[in-house]
Each structure stands twice: as C-alpha cells, then as structure tokens.
Amino acid sequence: MNKSPNIAHIGSECVACGCCVLVCPKDAIHIAFGITAQVDEEKCVGCKKCSKECPADVITMMKRGMHSEKKEMV
Amino acid sequence: MKKKKWYNYLWIAELLYLILGLTNILFAWLGMLFFTIPLLIAIFGGGKAYCNRYCGKGQLIGILGTKLKLSRNAPPPKFLRSNWFRYGFLTFFMIMFFLMLYSTYNVFAGAPLQEAVTLLWVFKLPWQWAEVSMVAPWFAQFAFGFFGIMLTSTILELITMVLFRPKSWCVYCPMGTMTQGICKLRHGKELKAYGRTSQNDCGTSETSGQ
Ligand code: SF4
Ligand code: SF4
Ligand code: SF4
Numbered sequence: 001m002n003k004s005p006n007i008a009h010i011g012s013e014c015v016a017c018g019c020c021v022l023v024c025p026k027d028a029i030h031i032a033f034g035i036t037a038q039v040d041e042e043k044c045v046g047c048k049k050c051s052k053e054c055p056a057d058v059i060t061m062m063k064r065g066m067h068s069e070k071k072e073m074v
Numbered sequence: 075m076k077k078k079k080w081y082n083y084l085w086i087a088e089l090l091y092l093i094l095g096l097t098n099i100l101f102a103w104l105g106m107l108f109f110t111i112p113l114l115i116a117i118f119g120g121g122k123a124y125c126n127r128y129c130g131k132g133q134l135i136g137i138l139g140t141k142l143k144l145s146r147n148a149p150p151p152k153f154l155r156s157n158w159f160r161y162g163f164l165t166f167f168m169i170m171f172f173l174m175l176y177s178t179y180n181v182f183a184g185a186p187l188q189e190a191v192t193l194l195w196v197f198k199l200p201w202q203w204a205e206v207s208m209v210a211p212w213f214a215q216f217a218f219g220f221f222g223i224m225l226t227s228t229i230l231e232l233i234t235m236v237l238f239r240p241k242s243w244c245v246y247c248p249m250g251t252m253t254q255g256i257c258k259l260r261h262g263k264e265l266k267a268y269g270r271t272s273q274n275d276c277g278t279s280e281t282s283g284q
Contacts, residue, residue, distance in 0.1 A: 013155045016254045017244035018126030019136075022076075033265045034121025034257030055241040057149035 003064060004046035010037045011058035020050035020059060081128050085137060088130030092228065095221050099191075099204040100214065102221035109249070116253040119260070125250050132244055135231050139240020150238035150245060160251045167248040170195055174219035182212035189214075192222040194229060 008020075008029070014036040021029045021037065028043035029050060041064065051059035091108075094101035108131070112124035125132060139145030153159050181187055189206070190198045206214035227247075234242035244250050 013157075015155060015160070015245050015250060016122045016125070016257070017132070017241060017250060018122060019241050019244065021126060022136075031122055031126055032268070033261035034116065034123075035254060035261060035265050052147075053239070055150065055239040055243075056155040056245045057152075057239070058155065 004044070005064060006046040006061045007041055007044040007064050008039045008046070008048075008050050009060050009062040009066075010039060011060065012036075013056060013058050015056050015058075017055060019053050019055055023049045023053045025049065082133070084128055084130035085133035086130070088134050091130075092224075095224065099201060099217045099221055100206065100209060102217040102224065103213075105220055105224045108224075112249045112253050113256070116256040116260075121257050121261075122250075122253055124253060125244065129249075131227075131231065131247075132241055135235045135243055136240050138232075139235045145235050145240045146237060147240070148238050150234070150242045154234075154238075154242065154245050160246050161255075163246050164248045164251045171223065174216075174223065178212050178216040178219060181215040182210075187211040187215055189218065191218055191225065194226050 010020075010029075016031050016035055016037065018031055018037075021031060025047065026043045026045055028040045028045075029037050030040075032038045037059075046061060048061060051061060088108075091101070091104055094104070111128070115124045115128075116122070139147070177185075177188070187206075189200070189202050189204060191201045192198050201218060204214075204218075206217070227243075231243035
C-alpha cells in the first residue's frame with residue numbers, strides 16, 4: 001500500500017482534549033500519558049480531519065519522516 | 075463510523091443537569107460530580123480519560139457546533155492555547171470558586187442568604203422564586219454560587235463554540251487544564267523518556283466516535 005506523503009504533526013501546545021482522537025478514521029492518534037496527542041506514522045493517511053477539528057489549532061501536516069528532523073509545513 | 079458506547083450519551087446528563095438546576099437550584103449540588111470525577115480519574119492514574127471519554131459538556135458543545143452547525147469553525151486566537159492564558163484562567167476561576175465557598179461560610183456563620191445567581195462573575199441575577207426553605211441556608215447558598223459557576227462556564231463554552239471551533243472551550247477549560255497538569259506532574263518524565271511514537275496511552279486511546 002502506498003503511504004501518504006504527508007502526515008499529521010502535533011504541536012507542543014496540545015491541550016490533550018482528545019478531539020483529534022475522536023475524528024481520526026484510522027485510529028492513528030492517542031493521548032500519551034494524558035499530556036499530549038501522538039500520531040502513529042504507520043497508520044496516518046494524511047486526511048487532515050484531525051487538523052480541521054483540533055480546537056487548539058496545533059496540528060499541522062508535514063512531510064513523512066520530517067517529525068524529528070527539520071520540520072517542513074505543507 | 076465508530077461504534078457508539080454508553081458514554082457517548084453523557085451529553086444528555088449535562089443537559090439534564092442544566093434543566094434540573096433551572097427547575098430547582100438545589101440540584102446544582104450534583105455538579106460537584108463534574109468537578110470531582112475528572113480530578114479523581116487524573117489523580118488515580120486514569121489520565122485524561124474524563125475529557126477523552128466521559129465529559130458530557132465537551133460532547134454537548136461538539137454536537138451543537140458540529141451536528142447543528144452552530145459554530146463558525148474558525149481557528150481560535152493563539153493566546154487561548156498559551157500556558158499563561160490557560161493557567162491564568164484556571165487561577166482566576168479557582169479564586170472565584172474559593173470566594174464562593176467563603177460566602178457559603180459567611181451564611182453558615184449567620185449572614186443572610188443571597189438568593190441570586192451570579193453570571194460571568196459580575197451580573198447578579200435575582201433567583202427569589204427558588205424554593206430552598208427545606209434546607210439549611212448555607213446549603214442553599216452553595217447551590218446558588220455553584221450554579222452561577224456552572225452557568226458562567228456554559229455561557230463561555232457557547233460563545234467560544236460559536237466564534238471558533240466547536241470544542242474551543244476545551245482549550246482553556248479549567249478542568250481540562252487541571253487534569254492535564256496532574257498528568258504532567260505524574261508522567262512528565264515518562265513522556266520525555268518515551269518519545270513521541272510509542273503506543274502507551276495511559277488508558278485513553280479508546281475512541282468514542284461522536
Ligand atoms: S491526518 Fe487523518 S489519518 Fe492522520 S492522524 Fe489526522 S485524522 Fe488520522
Ligand atoms: S485536538 Fe488538538 S489539542 Fe486536542 S488532543 Fe488533539 S492535538 Fe491536542
Ligand atoms: S476540557 Fe473541560 S469541557 Fe472539554 S472535555 Fe475536558 S472537562 Fe470536558
């Protein structure tokens with residue numbers, strides 16, 4: 001299966017409300033330790049549903065593999 | 075579509091609470107459950123399970139904003155998610171809460187009962203039609219004060235729901251800030267050690283598709 005070029009990236013100001021978890025069609029997000037949302041890169045298909053839902057507006061779409069390196073917004 | 079669970083209907087409890095409180099102010103006491111349960115869950119290791127699963131308030135604004143399309147669905151201003159605003163609002167909220175407890179104590183100590191509900195911390199709404207003679211005055215005073223807090227948060231929820239994204243209240247909700255703060259104190263170090271890719275989720279990964 002082809003992976004999407006972009007995936008969701010959670011910003012540091014995530015308030016852990018869980019709204020993104022509820023809308024993700026691939027169950028690719030979970031709230032880690034009640035502190036921040038985390039995206040499973042393997043499951044994310046880059047559909048942007050979470051970024052449109054996030055009430056804190058902290059989710060951006062990034063090129064796959066850019067999370068821990070130089071971040072590139074798309 | 076994700077399968078609905080019993081807790082997806084807790085928005086009904088929230089609605090019922092508001093209706094009951096308007097009918098008889100003494101039902102305001104039930105709102106203490108909405109205060110204590112999230113804190114107990116966070117303190118005893120359940121993380122943000124309350125926000126992520128059981129909060130009827132969050133579900134209700136989600137329904138009003140998304141299903142009934144009452145929200146402009148615009149990104150909120152950045153300051154709303156900043157720590158200084160969130161913790162500042164929490165501090166202000168708690169100060170007002172303790173002032174409300176202080177006036178309850180005053181009535182306990184003999185001051186006259188004030189039959190009014192304060193909205194947005196300023197506007198005193200006369201509530202003389204409430205039947206509270208069957209309980210101690212301090213018990214009724216707490217109900218008036220607490221219902222004012224609950225209605226105030228409902229007004230703020232609705233305003234930010236309409237202006238920004240449906241659940242914008244969740245960004246600066248004092249309960250959400252407190253429970254996340256408790257989780258940071260409990261698990262902050264573990265999160266750092268664990269990075270941003272693992273699957274451990276402190277019991278909150280189960281989704282509750284609305
Ligand atoms: S972009 Fe789509 S698949 Fe990826 S985490 Fe967000 S909602 Fe889930
Ligand atoms: S919706 Fe936004 S703020 Fe809420 S948990 Fe997801 S990323 Fe964090
Ligand atoms: S942040 Fe507040 S309103 Fe939102 S889900 Fe949590 S407790 Fe409920």
